[in-house]
Amino acid sequence: MKPAISxxxxxxxIIGSPLSxxxxxxxxxxxxxxxxxxxxxxxxxxxxxxxxxxxxxxKSLGIVGFNVTIPHKSAIIPYLDRLSPEAxxxxxxxxxxxxGDLLVGYNTDGAGLLVSLxxxxxxxxxxxxxxxxxxxxxxxxxLAALGNGGAVSITVANRNREKANELIGHFxxxxxxxxxxxxxxxxxxxxEHLQRxxxxxxxxxxxxxxxxxxxxxxxxxxxxSASFYDMVYAPPITPxxxxxxxxxxxxxxxxxxxxxxxxxxxxxxxxxxxxxxxxKSCLLTAVKGN
Ligand code: ATR
Numbered sequence: 001m002k003p004a005i006s007x008x009x010x011x012x013x014i015i016g017s018p019l020s021x022x023x024x025x026x027x028x029x030x031x032x033x034x035x036x037x038x039x040x041x042x043x044x045x046x047x048x049x050x051x052x053x054x055x056x057x058x059k060s061l062g063i064v065g066f067n068v069t070i071p072h073k074s075a076i077i078p079y080l081d082r083l084s085p086e087a088x089x090x091x092x093x094x095x096x097x098x099x100g101d102l103l104v105g106y107n108t109d110g111a112g113l114l115v116s117l118x119x120x121x122x123x124x125x126x127x128x129x130x131x132x133x134x135x136x137x138x139x140x141x142x143l144a145a146l147g148n149g150g151a152v153s154i155t156v157a158n159r160n161r162e163k164a165n166e167l168i169g170h171f172x173x174x175x176x177x178x179x180x181x182x183x184x185x186x187x188x189x190x191x192e193h194l195q196r197x198x199x200x201x202x203x204x205x206x207x208x209x210x211x212x213x214x215x216x217x218x219x220x221x222x223x224x225s226a227s228f229y230d231m232v233y234a235p236p237i238t239p240x241x242x243x244x245x246x247x248x249x250x251x252x253x254x255x256x257x258x259x260x261x262x263x264x265x266x267x268x269x270x271x272x273x274x275x276x277x278x279x280k281s282c283l284l285t286a287v288k289g290n
Contacts, residue, residue, distance in 0.1 A: 001033060002029075002032050002033045002036060002037065002038065002039075002040075003036070003038045005040055006038075008038055009038050010038065010039045010040075010064045011039070011040060011042060011061070011062070011063050011064060012028065012039055012040070012041040012042070012063070012065050012066060012269055013042040013043065013044050013058075013063060013067070014041070014042075014043055014044065014066060014067040015044045015045075015046040015054060015058075015066060015068055015069070015076075016045070016046065016067075016069035016071070016072060017045050017046060017047050017048070017070075017071065017072075018045065019043045019044075019069070021234075022043060022069065023258065023282075023283055023287075024041070024043075024067055024069075024258075024262060025041050025042065026282055026283075026286055027258075027259065027262050027278075027279040027282045027283055028041035028262060028266060028279075029041050030278060030279070030282045031262075031263075031266055031274035031275065031278055031279060032270075034274070034278055035270075035272060037270060037272070039269075039270065044058070044066070046072065048071055048075065051072055051075055051076065051079065052079055055076070055079040055103070059098075059103060062098075063098065064097075064098055065095070065096060065097045065265070065268060066096050067095055067096075067262075067265060068093050068094050068095070068096060068105075069094065073092040073094055073137055074091055074092050074137055076093050076096070076105065077105065080093065080096065080103050080104065080105040081102035081103050081104065082099075082102055082103075082104045082105070083104070083105045083106075084104070084105065084106045084107065086107045086110055086144070086148075087106055089107075089144040089148070089174065090107045090110055090140055090141040090144040090145075091140055092107055092109070092137050092140065092141050093105035093107055094108055094109050094261060095107070095264075095265040095268060097268045097269060106265070106268060107144075108260075108262075108264035108265050108268075109138075109145075109257070109261050110141050110142075110144055110145030111145070111260070111261070111264055112257045112258070112259075112261030112262075112264060113141075113142060113145050113257045113260075113261075114145055115256070115257075116229075116252065116254070116256030116257040116259075116260050117229065117252075119256055119260075120229075120252035120256045121199075121227045121229060121251075121252050122250075123198070123199055123227050123229075123250075124149075125145075125146045125150055125151045125199075126149065126150035126151075127151075127152055128150075128151045128152065128153075128198040128199055129151070129152060129155075129196060129198050130146055130151050130153070130154050130155070130197060130198065130199045130201065131155045131157060131187065131194070131197040131199070131200045131201070132146075132154065132155070132156050132201050132203060133157050133158070133185070133188075133200070133201065133202045133204055133206075133213075134156075134157075134158055134203035134204035135156055135158035135160065135164040135166070135167045136163075136203065136204070138203035138204075138231060139156065139158075139167060139203040142201060142203050143156070143167065143168075143171050144171075147171060147174065147175040147178055151178060152177075152178060152179065153178065153179040153180075153181070154168070154179070154180055154181075155180075155181040155182070155183055156180075156181070156182050156183070157182070157184065157185050157188070158182070158185065159185055161182060161184060164182035164183075165182050167182075168180040168181070168182050185214075186215075188215065188220055189215045189216070189217075189220050190220060191219065191220055191221060191222050191223055191224050194224045194226060195223065195224055195226075197226045198226055198227065199226055199227050200226050200228050200244075201228075201229040201230075201231070202229070202230045202231060202232065202238075202240055203231050205232070206238075206240070207230055207232035207235075207239065207240050207241075208232050208234065208238075210235060210238070211239070212240060213240060216239075216243065218246070218247065220243075221243060221244060221249070224247065224249060226249060227249060227250040227251070227252075228240065228241060228244035228245075228249050228250070228251045228252075229251070229252050229253075229254075230252075230254060231253075231254035231257065233254040233255040233283075233287060236253055236255070236287050236288075237251075237253070238253070241253060255280065255283050255284065256280060258283060259279040259280035259283055262274075263279055266279075
C-alpha cells in the first residue's frame with residue numbers, strides 16, 4: 001500500500017490536452033501502490049498557449065518527473081535543459097525527469113514500441129521491411145526506433161505525400177544504410193504491394209471511433225504474411241486489425257506500447273522497475289471495462 005499523502009509525498013504527473021481519457025494515472029498509481037512508494041501521479045491538463053508557464057510552474061513546485069502527451073511532445077523541447085539521444089532523434093519527448101536543477105527530456109515511446117513488437121508480435125526489427133502509415137509525430141518516433149533497431153527498408157505512406165517525403169528525407173540523412181520510400185495510402189488497396197512488407201504499422205488516428213482506411217478490404221490482404229500493429233488501442237480491435245486478423249495475420253494494438261513506455265518512464269523517476277505485467281493488466285482491465 002502507498003502511504004497516505006503527506007508533506008513527504010513526491011509528485012509525478014502528465015501534461016497534455018485533453019487528458020480525460022488518459023490511462024497513465026491509473027497504471028502509474030497502481031505501480032506506486034504495489035511498491036508502497038510515497039509518490040502520487042496526477043493529470044495536469046495544459047493548453048498549448050500555457051505550456052511555457054506550466055513547465056515553469058511544475059519546476060517551481062518541485063515535480064519529480066512527468067509524462068508529456070498530445071499536443072506537447074515536440075513543442076516542449078525548447079523548455080527543457082537537456083535531451084536524451086533518443087528524444088533528440090525522434091524530435092519528441094514523452095517523459096521528463098528532474099535531475100538536480102535540470103529538466104531532462106526522454107523518449108520512451110520508441111523503446112516501448114520495440115518491447116511491444118517483440119512481446120506481442122514476436123517481431124524483431126533487425127533486417128525487416130516495414131510499412132509505416134502516417135507521417136506525424138508518432139510516425140517520426142517509429143522511424144527512429146525501427147531505424148535504430150536495424151530495419152533494412154522503411155516505407156512511409158501518408159495521405160499528404162509531401163509530409164511523407166519530408167520525413168524520409170530527414171531520416172535518410174541519419175540512417176544511410178536503410179532504404180527509404182514514400183508511397184500513397186493506396187498501398188493499402190493491393191495485396192501485391194502489401195506482400196513486400198514484414199510489418200505494417202498504423203501511427204495515424206484512423207481506427208479511433210471505429211473508423212477505417214478508405215478501400216482497405218479483404219482483397220487487399222489476401223495472401224499477405226506481414227504482421228499488423230495499430231498504435232490505436234481504443235477500440236482494442238480496430239477495423240484495420242480486424243481485417244488482418246480475419247486473414248490470418250498476426251496483430252497487436254498499442255496497449256503493449258503504452259504499458260512498456262510507462263514502465264521505462266517509471267524507472268527513470270523512481271529508480272525501480274514496476275511489478276512485471278502490472279501496468280499492462282491495468283490497461284487491459286480499463287479498456288475492457290469501457
Ligand atoms: P501524431 O503526433 O499523433 O502523429 P500528427 O502529427 O497530427 O499526430 O499526425 C497525424 C497523422 O495521422 C498524419 O500522418 C495524418 O495524415 P496527414 O499528414 O495527411 O494529415 C494522419 N491522419 C489523420 N487522420 C487521417 C485520416 N482520416 N486518413 C488518413 N490519415 C490520417
